[in-house]
Amino acid sequence: MAKGRVTIDREQCKGCSNCISVCPTKILYLDKEDMNSWGYYPAAVTDMEKCTGCSNCAMMCPDICIMVERLDKEESK
Template sequence: MKKGEVVVDEILCLGCGYCAEFCPTKSIVISKERFSPQGHLLPEFTDPENCKACGICAWMCPHFAIEVYQSEGE
């Protein structure tokens, strides 16, 4: 089964929350306490076990701040 690893560029992210809103497995959520250098609340990849590497979070990001890497899980 495909698994994903999500990396957020903390400089490019403006904290809009689209990635978290559209993630079908809720593997990514907006933090309540982690801020970017510009003061935006950052997304956190909290549930990697359920990430399907679908790439929706990256497609939805208007600031090209997300990279999704794919690996084969068991």
């Protein structure tokens, strides 16, 4: 059951992978199949259900491209 919801601004993401290295559940990756208009491969989420809502990814993003929304018990079902 997900405890958080990650939203990534894929157009602004520069693919630095800082978020990937700090994710405790390893649900983030660089999407090598979808380059943004700046020529970067943006971060993406593999399995939102495993998100703990810790916000490590958002805190590490130098370009403020990631937003983490914590879910209450009703929303996470």
